[in-house]
Amino acid sequence: MEKSINNSGSIRVGYQCPSNIALVKYWGKKEGGVQLPANPSISWSLGDLYASTIVQALPRENDQAFVFTLAGESKPSFEPKIASFLTKIASDCPWLVDFTLHIDSQNNFPHGTGIASSAAGFGALSLCLAHIEQLLLGDSSLQSEVGGMNFWQRSSYLSRIGSGSACRSMFAKPAVWGQTPAVTGSSDLFAVELDFETHPSLSNWKDVVLIVDDGEKSVSSTAGHALLTNHPYAEARFGQAQKNLEGIVLSMKNGDVKSFIEIVESEALQLHSMMMTSIPYYVLMRPNTLAIIEQIWSFREQTGLSICFTLDAGANVHFLYDGKIEETVMNFVNNTLLQYCKNGQYLCSNTGKRPVEL
Ligand code: PMV
Numbered sequence: 001m002e003k004s005i006n007n008s009g010s011i012r013v014g015y016q017c018p019s020n021i022a023l024v025k026y027w028g029k030k031e032g033g034v035q036l037p038a039n040p041s042i043s044w045s046l047g048d049l050y051a052s053t054i055v056q057a058l059p060r061e062n063d064q065a066f067v068f069t070l071a072g073e074s075k076p077s078f079e080p081k082i083a084s085f086l087t088k089i090a091s092d093c094p095w096l097v098d099f100t101l102h103i104d105s106q107n108n109f110p111h112g113t114g115i116a117s118s119a120a121g122f123g124a125l126s127l128c129l130a131h132i133e134q135l136l137l138g139d140s141s142l143q144s145e146v147g148g149m150n151f152w153q154r155s156s157y158l159s160r161i162g163s164g165s166a167c168r169s170m171f172a173k174p175a176v177w178g179q180t181p182a183v184t185g186s187s188d189l190f191a192v193e194l195d196f197e198t199h200p201s202l203s204n205w206k207d208v209v210l211i212v213d214d215g216e217k218s219v220s221s222t223a224g225h226a227l228l229t230n231h232p233y234a235e236a237r238f239g240q241a242q243k244n245l246e247g248i249v250l251s252m253k254n255g256d257v258k259s260f261i262e263i264v265e266s267e268a269l270q271l272h273s274m275m276m277t278s279i280p281y282y283v284l285m286r287p288n289t290l291a292i293i294e295q296i297w298s299f300r301e302q303t304g305l306s307i308c309f310t311l312d313a314g315a316n317v318h319f320l321y322d323g324k325i326e327e328t329v330m331n332f333v334n335n336t337l338l339q340y341c342k343n344g345q346y347l348c349s350n351t352g353k354r355p356v357e358l
Pocket of ligand 1: 022027163165221225312313
């Protein structure tokens with residue numbers, strides 16, 4: 001692909017960006033600022049569940065900021081989110097007014113399966129924009145710092161404004177978003193990767209996403225975050241997340257799998273507890289979500305294997321396991337868990353891949 005600015009002044013770049021799964025959850029925003037987290041979170045990127053986005057920036061001839069297509073087809077329902085994102089980053093990226101962006105994006109996983117498609121989608125779009133910015137600065141090596149941020153941090157910064165969790169999709173190592181004394185250089189503005197190698201007992205885990213419900217969520221994440229304002233347990237939850245972040249970083253350093261599992265599962269249940277105790281209260285877990293959790297617990301009890309679950313803001317279960325025991329785990333999935341999955345659907349991914357330039 002031609003990535004320099006051509007004679008007509010147009011630029012074309014593309015990125016594949018993974019989704020990610022939070023181990024310590026972002027749930028609730030700081031007052032003031034644009035999409036700043038109330039507590040730090042940490043995630044693994046899901047390298048096999050990704051969005052691929054191509055952006056062509058053409059010199060602007062009218063007032064059209066962008067044209068969006070999903071795998072080549074126009075998709076008007078996606079346009080308001082993209083329009084709002086581009087408006088929000090306009091002051092950070094003043095060059096945008098000179099171009100009409102032709103954005104084509106597609107996910108390699110089905111839309112509406114409850115996978116964080118917005119993380120991968122905004123991640124891929126932001127990588128393209130950060131790359132175009134570098135080319136406009138005359139830098140094709142992606143080495144220029146913008147606002148004191150390197151290319152990956154800048155991409156993370158921009159994607160955060162589109163979807164908070166997207167900012168953690170830029171890194172191969174575990175990504176931390178939100179200021180915490182546990183991670184040097186951590187910031188509310190963008191994610192950073194852990195600056196040490198994860199202990200081998202936690203460095204090659206995989207994720208099977210068990211699709212319990214593939215419909216629209218009854219309460220969006222945006223609405224869910226907002227319900228943390230005036231939530232009776234909000235301050236306690238933010239404190240717990242800080243503590244869990246410190247604990248999980250330590251467990252990744254020391255290879256303390258037991259403590260890792262305890263934190264990951266507790267985080268998932270705390271996230272859903274916050275939903276169940278907000279006003280209005282709501283429940284996103286379904287009966288099969290609980291059935292799967294109980295099966296995972298009883299299988300772990302019987303086998304002592306390194307396995308656990310986590311949840312997003314939805315009914316699906318992310319079943320995390322050490323890649324070394326893949327065969328045993330997949331037998332368990334197919335023999336025991338499949339019956340709880342909607343139409344037998346599940347998705348598999350490695351963890352820990354960074355985005356790829358197309
Ligand atoms: O990025 P948002 O606004 O869709 O929030 C996502 C929040 C969770 O997925 C529930 C947790 C997280 O940290 O990813």
